[in-house]
Amino acid sequence: MREVKHFIAGKSTIGHSKREGEIFNPNTGQVQANVCLGGADDIAAAVEAAKKVQPEWAATNPQRRARVMFKFKNLLEDNMDELAALLSSEHGKVIADSKGDVQRGLEVIEFACGIPHLMKGDYTEGAGPGIDIYAMRQPLGVVAGITPFNFPAMIPMWMFGIAIACGNAFILKPSEKDPTVPVRLAELMLEAGAPEGLLNVVHGDKEAVDAILANDDIKAVSFVGSSDIAHYVYQTGTANGKRVQAMGGAKNHGIIMPDADMDQVIADFSGSAYGSAGERCMALPVAVPVGKDTADEFVGRMQEEVGKLTVGISTDPEAHYGPVVSAAHRQKIEEYVEMGVKEGADLLVDGRGLSLQGNDDGFFIGPSLFDNVKADMQSYQEEIFGPVLQVVRADSLEEAARLPSEHQYGNGVAIFTRNGLAARQFAQKVN
Numbered sequence: 001m002r003e004v005k006h007f008i009a010g011k012s013t014i015g016h017s018k019r020e021g022e023i024f025n026p027n028t029g030q031v032q033a034n035v036c037l038g039g040a041d042d043i044a045a046a047v048e049a050a051k052k053v054q055p056e057w058a059a060t061n062p063q064r065r066a067r068v069m070f071k072f073k074n075l076l077e078d079n080m081d082e083l084a085a086l087l088s089s090e091h092g093k094v095i096a097d098s099k100g101d102v103q104r105g106l107e108v109i110e111f112a113c114g115i116p117h118l119m120k121g122d123y124t125e126g127a128g129p130g131i132d133i134y135a136m137r138q139p140l141g142v143v144a145g146i147t148p149f150n151f152p153a154m155i156p157m158w159m160f161g162i163a164i165a166c167g168n169a170f171i172l173k174p175s176e177k178d179p180t181v182p183v184r185l186a187e188l189m190l191e192a193g194a195p196e197g198l199l200n201v202v203h204g205d206k207e208a209v210d211a212i213l214a215n216d217d218i219k220a221v222s223f224v225g226s227s228d229i230a231h232y233v234y235q236t237g238t239a240n241g242k243r244v245q246a247m248g249g250a251k252n253h254g255i256i257m258p259d260a261d262m263d264q265v266i267a268d269f270s271g272s273a274y275g276s277a278g279e280r281c282m283a284l285p286v287a288v289p290v291g292k293d294t295a296d297e298f299v300g301r302m303q304e305e306v307g308k309l310t311v312g313i314s315t316d317p318e319a320h321y322g323p324v325v326s327a328a329h330r331q332k333i334e335e336y337v338e339m340g341v342k343e344g345a346d347l348l349v350d351g352r353g354l355s356l357q358g359n360d361d362g363f364f365i366g367p368s369l370f371d372n373v374k375a376d377m378q379s380y381q382e383e384i385f386g387p388v389l390q391v392v393r394a395d396s397l398e399e400a401a402r403l404p405s406e407h408q409y410g411n412g413v414a415i416f417t418r419n420g421l422a423a424r425q426f427a428q429k430v431n
């Protein structure tokens with residue numbers, strides 16, 4: 001069985017790992033590889049490797065660091081197909097979405113190519129009597145990133161691309177569910193000219209995360225994942241004196257005004273509520289049509305649209321979306337659908353119990369559509385992170401705008417309208 005190892009000091013290693021996790025192929029439901037689950041010793045080894053090279057890297061002028069990022073960008077483009085295929089086989093998102101995952105990370109690398117300009121400081125003459133002020137941007141040293149399963153290329157690149165271009169060394173702890181692409185990214189960084197030890201990948205679960213949070217030499221931590229863990233990482237990391245940014249869960253709302261272009265609304269919800277099986281932090285799992293006529297038209301047309309969606313294996317070019325990442329996640333989504341039914345919402349399309357012929361053990365779930373969801377329902381208040389669209393009807397823009405503002409996971413929000421004034425007022429109301 002293939003084994004996904006840590007990548008420390010430019011080398012693939014099982015390090016001190018005694019524990020292993022399983023990596024599934026969500027299309028078949030079978031284990032396709034094992035992953036080393038690291039702990040404090042592996043994090044310490046990665047930090048030592050990072051500390052060795054970071055001072056020299058920081059002393060390398062920014063335009064030379066940017067050249068490595070340019071080369072890395074070219075390598076990403078050259079290896080796009082391979083990266084997308086690997087990503088798709090562990091995550092389950094279709095190839096087009098997998099390419100999008102790499103592409104969005106690549107765009108951050110393009111941004112990092114501009115680091116010589118981005119790192120310029122400021123100078124204020126005469127800030128006080130006889131006092132001039134210089135502001136300089138300097139690297140922190142060794143920093144770390146802890147990333148979720150749903151964007152195994154983009155999110156690591158958000159983090160290490162900028163941190164490394166700024167002169168830091170990086171420890172990446174990717175999701176243990178789809179860890180192969182992050183390792184390939186580290187290999188490509190090496191090929192691009194990054195010194196060994198500048199970007200290290202240590203796999204693992206809570207044990208590796210706790211080791212990062214406790215390690216005094218790691219000066220800053222960036223986390224993306226579910227909200228409970230985000231709170232934990234933020235509280236523990238800051239209590240240990242680190243700079244921490246922690247991004248958590250999401251339940252984004254799309255508000256539909258009576259004057260909206262309904263063709264566009266349907267196409268956009270079809271892509272954003274169900275694309276990538278709803279496993280996107282910027283998915284639109286809640287639709288809020290304003291007024292009865294808008295709601296009736298939206299619900300009728302959406303029900304028809306959902307009937308046209310094709311669920312298939314992630315390499316099927318015809319598939320709208322593929323399987324979800326794990327059996328446990330599919331079960332959680334199905335439990336939320338059941339909860340919605342019990343709470344009294346109207347289940348118009350039920351995606352549960354889907355089995356794909358020839359891939360009967362894959363983690364597939366069909367699209368679900370709920371109407372008449374209410375704000376006090378638990379299935380609305382929590383994040384489902386699956387191909388489930390919940391329609392919450394509102395009588396006015398004011399009522400609609402309150403929903404995302406009061407939601408605990410009000411991460412992003414969209415308004416569909418042809419009226420610029422309504423869009424502007426909406427932007428001022430939602431916070």
Ligand code: NAD
Binds near residue numbers: 247280383411
């Ligand atoms: P997750 O919270 O389960 O895992 C995220 C990371 O934390 C992984 O590296 C994981 O190994 C680690 N982890 C898991 N359990 C831990 C524990 N008990 N202690 C310490 N670390 C632990 O998240 P996920 O299921 O991989 O990703 C999906 C979540 O990420 C969703 O909630 C989604 O909304 C969120 N997300 C948010 C954004 C954003 O920008 N706000 C972007 C993408 C995903």
